[in-house]
């Protein structure tokens with residue numbers, strides 16, 4: 001079956017890594033008809049908007065997008081593409097799988113966890129006021145609708161992927177009402193799913209300490225917006241950084257898959273960027289589409305390339321001398 005999806009190359013290294021991902025996905029046997037669309041600084045220069053209406057409309061139509069990093073031009077008038085996409089498409093769950101990669105040396109082994117972050121409210125609601133000069137407030141919003149929705153998502157994710165444990169990080173000892181509501185909704189979902197999924201609550205400071213002491217003991221982490229943002233980068237650091245973790249933003253209607261790193265203007269256009277993170281995001285996209293065999297083929301291929309550690313097949317940031325294209329071609333050879 002041929003699927004249709006949006007490909008948003010983005011800015012900086014985006015077009016190079018997106019092209020590498022497109023070729024690798026094509027070589028995996030999955031059939032995707034791409035509609036290539038603009039977003040970011042290049043789109044702003046051409047269309048006067050970092051997120052042109054045709055791009056948003058195409059994602060709503062195809063319901064799936066693979067997105068490269070974008071640069072948000074500094075200065076008034078441009079809102080972040082990522083924030084706009086989350087709001088306009090109601091992409092309420094950010095999902096970031098974090099796994100120890102073969103051949104990528106870090107302090108930890110056997111990390112295999114998934115960070116699930118509420119993407120729409122909390123302190124990121126952006127409601128800030130200056131009460132009197134020198135006194136500002138920032139409101140943390142928690143709604144039962146959003147807390148229930150993300151808790152349901154996390155338990156459903158755990159259940160369908162046969163994961164064993166959900167851990168909620170919170171600060172309900174201090175933020176008794178907002179984090180209290182988050183916990184209340186997580187507990188209700190724990191009760192609904194029963195004993196097959198173990199459930200644990202950790203005050204976030206203790207949770208951070210446990211994560212850096214023994215990350216392998218964690219499975220699914222469920223967090224509100226700010227905690228999820230911070231903890232997901234911390235978790236990426238446990239397995240080798242932003243270059244080796246994929247990301248996705250998922251709603252009931254649409255899903256946007258993207259590498260977590262930025263547009264890296266310092267190395268753009270030189271064929272040296274590592275395309276692994278967007279390729280891994282492409283694997284998540286294939287799984288989402290039900291193309292699990294193609295997804296497994298790509299995953300096996302990059303595991304092999306990383307394990308073999310041939311300098312002519314690895315990009316510079318992970319110890320090799322290969323270019324973006326050569327890295328992608330090494331993956332494609334492993335799939336033949």
Ligand code: NAI
Nearest residue numbers: 069070071072260261262263264265266267273274275317
């Ligand atoms: P960055 O992630 O673009 O770069 C940080 C460092 O990591 C740089 O030295 C860069 O060369 C390196 N790097 C990043 N990705 C790499 C890759 N795939 N292969 C090899 N090296 C890589 O972060 P920075 O410099 O803070 O942001 C640059 C621009 O990207 C900004 O305009 C920022 O707003 C945007 N950005 C966009 C994101 C998105 O669209 N999802 C996320 C983060 C930043």
